[in-house]
Amino acid sequence: MILIALASIGGTLALLVVLILIYYSLEARRQGFSVISQNLEYFSEITYLDSNNVTIAPSLEDVRFLKLPLIGLVSREGSLILGGPVIHHQNTITRSVVDIKGKIQQGARVRTDVFIHQKNPMYSIGLDYSEITFKSELGELEAWTIPGSGKTWIICVHGHRSNRRESLRFSPLFESMGLDQMLMKYRNDADSPVDKGGYHMFGLTEWRDLEDAVKYVINQGAENVFILGHSMGGSITLQFILKSDLRSHITGVILESPALDLNGIITAKAKALPFPATTLLPPIKKMVSKLVNLEWSDLNYISKASEIEPPILLIHSKNDKTVPVAQSDEFANGIPHLFEYLRLEGAPHAAAWNFSQHKVESLIKTFITSMVSKTQNKK
Numbered sequence: 617m618i619l620i621a622l623a624s625i626g627g628t629l630a631l632l633v634v635l636i637l638i639y640y641s642l643e644a645r646r647q648g649f650s651v652i653s654q655n656l657e658y659f660s661e662i663t664y665l666d667s668n669n670v671t672i673a674p675s676l677e678d679v680r681f682l683k684l685p686l687i688g689l690v691s692r693e694g695s696l697i698l699g700g701p702v703i704h705h706q707n708t709i710t711r712s713v714v715d716i717k718g719k720i721q722q723g724a725r726v727r728t729d730v731f732i733h734q735k736n737p738m739y740s741i742g743l744d745y746s747e748i749t750f751k752s753e754l755g756e757l758e759a760w761t762i763p764g765s766g767k768t769w770i771i772c773v774h775g776h777r778s779n780r781r782e783s784l785r786f787s788p789l790f791e792s793m794g795l796d797q798m799l800m801k802y803r804n805d806a807d808s809p810v811d812k813g814g815y816h817m818f819g820l821t822e823w824r825d826l827e828d829a830v831k832y833v834i835n836q837g838a839e840n841v842f843i844l845g846h847s848m849g850g851s852i853t854l855q856f857i858l859k860s861d862l863r864s865h866i867t868g869v870i871l872e873s874p875a876l877d878l879n880g881i882i883t884a885k886a887k888a889l890p891f892p893a894t895t896l897l898p899p900i901k902k903m904v905s906k907l908v909n910l911e912w913s914d915l916n917y918i919s920k921a922s923e924i925e926p927p928i929l930l931i932h933s934k935n936d937k938t939v940p941v942a943q944s945d946e947f948a949n950g951i952p953h954l955f956e957y958l959r960l961e962g963a964p965h966a967a968a969w970n971f972s973q974h975k976v977e978s979l980i981k982t983f984i985t986s987m988v989s990k991t992q993n994k995k
Contacts, residue, residue: 638903649815649908651777651804658691658725663708665722670696671710672726681728682709684963684970688729694718695734730967733784737762737799740784743791750800750832752825754809757801759829762787764796768840768867768988769833772799773826775847775966776816776875779805782846785969789977793984796838800829802852815908818848818878818915819855826856830865840867840988847939847966850874854917857924866926868955868987870980873932873966876943877919879912884940918943921950929955929983931976933963955983 659675670689674682681687682702689696700712717734720726733740736747737760744763749756760780770790772783780799790797801808802825804816811821826843833841843866845853850871857863875881879901886897905912913919928951932944941959948957958979963971 642907649817651814651816656727658727660689660726660728662689662691662720662722662724662726664710665713665720667716668713669710670698670713671705671708673708675727678728679709681730681964681967682711684730684967686714686732686970686973687711688732688734689720689726690729690734691718691720691724691726693724694720695729696720697732730964730970731778731781731785732970733781735781736760737784737787740781741788743787748832750828752803752809752828754803754811754825757803757808757825757828759798759800759832762791762797762799764791765794766796766837768794768842768984769796769798769836769838770842770844770984771826771829771833772797773802773843773845773849773852774799775849775873776818778846778848782849782966783844786844786977786980789980793981795842795984796833796836798829798833800825802826813909816848817908817910818875819851819853819917820910820914822852823855823859826852827860827862830856830860830862834862834865838865840991841865842868842870842984842987844870844872845874846872848875850876851878851915851917854920854924857926858920863925867991868927868929868983869924870929870983871931871944872968873936873939874917874930874944874947875939876917876947878915880916880918880943881939918947918950921947922952924951925953927953927955927983927987929979930957931960931968931979932958933960933965933968933971935960935962936965938965955986 660678661673662670663673664671687698689698695717697714698711699714703710737743737745746761748759748761774780774782783799802822803809803811804814843853853869886894930944930948932941934941948954960968969976
């Protein structure tokens with residue numbers, strides 16, 4: 617009887633381990649690769665608003681973002697851009713109003729947004745733009761293009777579960793420099809072609825869409841081509857540099873909070889999970905690789921750093937809770953043509969501009985100007 621009981625307990629434990637393994641594998645696939653339509657929730661509230669100042673009763677999540685020097689505040693009715701000093705009260709925070717869009721009012725439920733701008737370039741920042749399409753292997757992909765001098769282009773590649781609004785913060789700088797801009801969509805984005813897997817693959821598939829975007833700007837007469845990649849957009853950019861025959865056309869690359877080793881990112885996040893998840897991490901990763909059809913080593917761009925030829929401007933922050941800054945530290949030591957590594961202290965993930973606008977923009981301007989000057993001197 618004792619042996620039967622022990623066998624029954626052993627079988628139950630084995631079943632429990634299998635169920636835990638399946639649960640965490642499916643959850644890792646969902647969080648890491650699935651393209652999920654975000655259900656936006658508004659947990660903070662505006663308690664006072666005039667044309668100069670706003671006071672917010674913030675949620676715990678919004679408190680840390682409201683401390684950024686520049687941050688967006690969004691409701692269903694409109695949006696604000698906030699700046700100035702952060703004034704703390706007992707349960708509220710007051711900031712200066714930099715800009716107001718829409719019909720946002722006192723009492724509105726709101727959330728913070730590091731992207732700042734909510735719609736197209738004309739609505740958001742008053743810049744002329746075109747909504748164009750370019751051909752890809754899956755069909756037509758959309759992009760915003762903002763005109764410049766026609767000689768130097770910058771292609772902006774957004775991150776995981778993000779969208780092309782992510783780069784609009786940088787558009788006034790690029791416009792002031794005379795750059796033509798392309799803020800692109802790629803496969804599996806909203807209203808874009810969906811591939812067979814339907815996942816965000818951190819560059820393994822999306823690099824071909826970036827290659828098609830590069831083809832487009834070359835056909836428009838681009839003599840210099842820069843790429844700005846945010847987070848997973850950095851992964852896409854690096855995979856393009858490693859794989860595409862068009863990589864020699866790239867004058868320089870700007871990487872902000874790049875996802876350089878997804879395997880390492882998942883390992884770091886697993887340390888914060890309960891006991892079973894950390895213990896079962898190796899088989900969980902193996903199952904995820906089968907579910908998504910990938911080799912983890914293919915997503916390790918740090919190991920391939922020596923193969924990255926274009927000049928790189930690297931931007932990351934110690935305070936990044938999504939992608940460990942240690943990845944950029946290691947990557948910076950391995951790439952052959954590092955222009956500069958801007959290692960900030962207090963910026964959240966992909967929010968370097970919000971944290972230190974002047975420093976970030978000055979360095980980007982210096983980088984692009986220097987690289988363009990070098991290409992002109994070679995002619």
